[in-house]
Amino acid sequence: MLVVDDNEVIRQLIRVNLELEGFEVVTAADGVECLDLVHRVRPDVITLDVVMPRLDGLQTVTRLRSDPRTRHLPVAIISACTPCGVDGGGAADVDAFLAKPFEPSELVRLVRQLMDREDPPPLDGRHGAGRAESAAG
Numbered sequence: 001m002l003v004v005d006d007n008e009v010i011r012q013l014i015r016v017n018l019e020l021e022g023f024e025v026v027t028a029a030d031g032v033e034c035l036d037l038v039h040r041v042r043p044d045v046i047t048l049d050v051v052m053p054r055l056d057g058l059q060t061v062t063r064l065r066s067d068p069r070t071r072h073l074p075v076a077i078i079s080a081c082t083p084c085g086v087d088g089g090g091a092a093d094v095d096a097f098l099a100k101p102f103e104p105s106e107l108v109r110l111v112r113q114l115m116d117r118e119d120p121p122p123l124d125g126r127h128g129a130g131r132a133e134s135a136a137g
Contacts, residue, residue: 002043014047050077076096
């Protein structure tokens with residue numbers, strides 16, 4: 001899992017809730033950091049806030065979708081913005097939306113749904129951080 005949010009409290013809230021369910025979680029403070037980490041971490045799912053400095057969530061999704069290595073990564077927007085506002089901003093390429101504030105159980109259910117999708121494997125055939133089974137060590 002790669003959790004991207006400029007608010008440290010929200011990042012840690014998401015991280016703790018997912019780690020309690022057995023997920024391996026890496027965090028980033030904005031889209032620039034996300035794009036830097038995504039090829040090293042190889043996450044199974046990315047959650048993105050919309051409003052962030054340097055590179056916002058919608059611009060980050062656009063860049064992820066334009067890269068063949070990350071095109072099929074499931075991406076969920078977790079934002080206080082409304083889904084209509086996000087769609088109006090060009091987020092048609094996101095796989096899910098979760099409004100802040102959210103219930104931790106909703107977050108976990110959403111992440112599990114995205115991880116269980118049948119999508120093409122990464123181009124290099126490697127499996128990234130994110131699944132509870134891969135959290136060894």
